[in-house]
Amino acid sequence: MDDEIRKISENDGEFPNCLRTIPSRPKEIYTRGLLNLNLPSVAVIGARVPTDYGKQAAYDIAINLARAGVCIISGLAVGIDSIANAAAIEGGAPTIGVLGTGLDDKTFFPKQNLALAHKIISAGGCLVSEYPTGFRATNYSFPRRNRIIAGLSLAVIVVEAKEGSGSLITADWGFKQHKLVFAVPGPIYSANSRGCHWLLKNGALLCESASDILDALGLAAPAKKIIVNVGADEQKILDILANGALDTDRIIKISGLKTKTVASLLPVLEIKELIHNLGNGKYSLNQ
Numbered sequence: 001m002d003d004e005i006r007k008i009s010e011n012d013g014e015f016p017n018c019l020r021t022i023p024s025r026p027k028e029i030y031t032r033g034l035l036n037l038n039l040p041s042v043a044v045i046g047a048r049v050p051t052d053y054g055k056q057a058a059y060d061i062a063i064n065l066a067r068a069g070v071c072i073i074s075g076l077a078v079g080i081d082s083i084a085n086a087a088a089i090e091g092g093a094p095t096i097g098v099l100g101t102g103l104d105d106k107t108f109f110p111k112q113n114l115a116l117a118h119k120i121i122s123a124g125g126c127l128v129s130e131y132p133t134g135f136r137a138t139n140y141s142f143p144r145r146n147r148i149i150a151g152l153s154l155a156v157i158v159v160e161a162k163e164g165s166g167s168l169i170t171a172d173w174g175f176k177q178h179k180l181v182f183a184v185p186g187p188i189y190s191a192n193s194r195g196c197h198w199l200l201k202n203g204a205l206l207c208e209s210a211s212d213i214l215d216a217l218g219l220a221a222p223a224k225k226i227i228v229n230v231g232a233d234e235q236k237i238l239d240i241l242a243n244g245a246l247d248t249d250r251i252i253k254i255s256g257l258k259t260k261t262v263a264s265l266l267p268v269l270e271i272k273e274l275i276h277n278l279g280n281g282k283y284s285l286n287q
Helices: 052-067 080-091 111-122 141-151 166-176 191-201 210-217 232-241 248-255 259-271
Strands: 005-009 028-033 041-045 071-074 095-098 126-129 155-158 180-183 275-279 282-285
Touching (some): 041 052, 041 080, 041 141, 041 166, 052 210, 071 080, 080 095, 095 141, 111 126, 141 166, 155 166, 155 191, 155 210, 166 180, 166 191, 180 191, 180 210, 232 248, 232 259, 232 282, 248 259, 259 275
Parallel strands (some): 041 071, 041 155, 155 180
Antiparallel strands (some): 005 028, 028 126, 275 282
């Protein structure tokens, strides 16, 4: 694992060509890990406090893009960004986190994602910043790093975003850089949907699944998963989750199954990669 922090100036041959032509291009970047830009890359970003719907959408989109050999880029913020990075690792593709701080552990932000950052590097991915070691977060450093997120990506996908969200800044950079910008629609009464719906009204493309992104970029979809045999009780749980994410108590109540039965089957369905644990005891169906 290459955990060294390296400085790459715009005069170096390995400086990313995709950053040379963007507005306000950085004069130098710092990397930690393996910066592999040979794969097609897309940004998956969104709300820091996502709904269960947003968590499921981000996970499904990111993991299926990763399975198709796409590198997922995010700002490594809490919420949608980190869900996308983690799903990319699970999907077997390298992933990139672009920070608004230095890349060293001491100034890394947000601290709760430091373990995920180490996992990104160990899995063959990379951390990127235009700020040197020791640079701490400021009000301007995060909005500015968003142009780099868009610059490294072929497309920008916003999963959930409130009005005035930083994700909309990244989407705007995507428009300015002539990148494809996608937005995931959401419930009309959810504040987290308003930013995405604004984007859809103003030129963004509709994203309902990873296939929308792959089709637009001319990339092949991942191979279909082998159908796994499931028992009657397992199928009952899958049918219930087909209508949306639920917590364990609701699954027990709707299914009519015994608590110990559901408690034993949920981990089995996870191992079979048929459901995903969203956290806090909530589960969703893997698409």
